[in-house]
Amino acid sequence: MPVVAVFQSPSLTREKYEQSVLKVTGGKSRVETPADWPVKGLLVHVAGQGEQGFRVVDVWESEEAFRRFGEKLVPILQAVGVEGRPEIYPAHTFVSA
Numbered sequence: 001m002p003v004v005a006v007f008q009s010p011s012l013t014r015e016k017y018e019q020s021v022l023k024v025t026g027g028k029s030r031v032e033t034p035a036d037w038p039v040k041g042l043l044v045h046v047a048g049q050g051e052q053g054f055r056v057v058d059v060w061e062s063e064e065a066f067r068r069f070g071e072k073l074v075p076i077l078q079a080v081g082v083e084g085r086p087e088i089y090p091a092h093t094f095v096s097a
Contacts, residue, residue: 008084
């Protein structure tokens with residue numbers, strides 16, 4: 001079952017997101033395909049600035065896939081100074097174009 005992960009924190013800025021992308025992708029400045037991630041299972045990744053701050057929304061094929069990614073991501077976020085935990089919940093509906 002797909003899971004949705006929403007991350008927003010006062011310490012997450014566009015600049016810190018971009019720093020984390022460099023580390024997650026092994027040096028790429030942008031993520032462009034699921035192959036850019038260090039683990040398999042990503043279905044959707046969206047990041048952007050909203051009224052309440054910078055937000056990242058991912059959909060993963062399973063909670064296990066998301067946890068594998070988290071094992072790689074958490075040390076990177078700590079290194080760039082981002083604190084907080086994502087909101088994670090099962091997707092009720094998932095439609096892809």
